[in-house]
Amino acid sequence: MSGSLQFNYNGVVANMQTASIGILRAARNGVQDSVDDLKRIAVDIAPIDSTDLRRSGQAEVSQTPGKIVGEVTFRAVENGFNYGLWIHEGEYNLGEQSQQAPGTDGYSVGNKYLERPLRGESEKYVRWIAEEVRDAVGD
Secondary structure, three states, X not given: XXXXXXXXXXXXXXXXXXXXXXXXXXXXXXXXXXXXXXXXXXXXHOOOOOOHHHHOOEEEEEEEOOEEEEEEEOOOEEOOEEHHHHHHHOOOOOOHHHHXXXXXXXXXXXXXXXXXXXHHHHHHHHHHHHHHHHHHHOO
């Protein structure tokens, strides 16, 4: 006696591809929400001399196969000098306008305006991305 079993897996493959696309979309949404929030906080705690530094903040998400990257950047240049980097990394006395600014979300205005909230909010951002993916998977 002989027998054979045939299985048409085209539908399974198509469903897996659809699910993968949905998961990647969800992960990208979670990353986008995270970088938008990080930018919001960083803008509000960046020192103020002029508004150039705060206005230069950008949040972007890029995607390549197997990788989603979120990036928040600031670039304030005057006479070829990137003072946005210096203000982030340096130690200095805040000007009067910066001293009077309220900050946000428990962060005060000052240096490391991008690094401090990235470190402080990273668990929240991981949770947001995981929740988006979990919702896309259906639990």
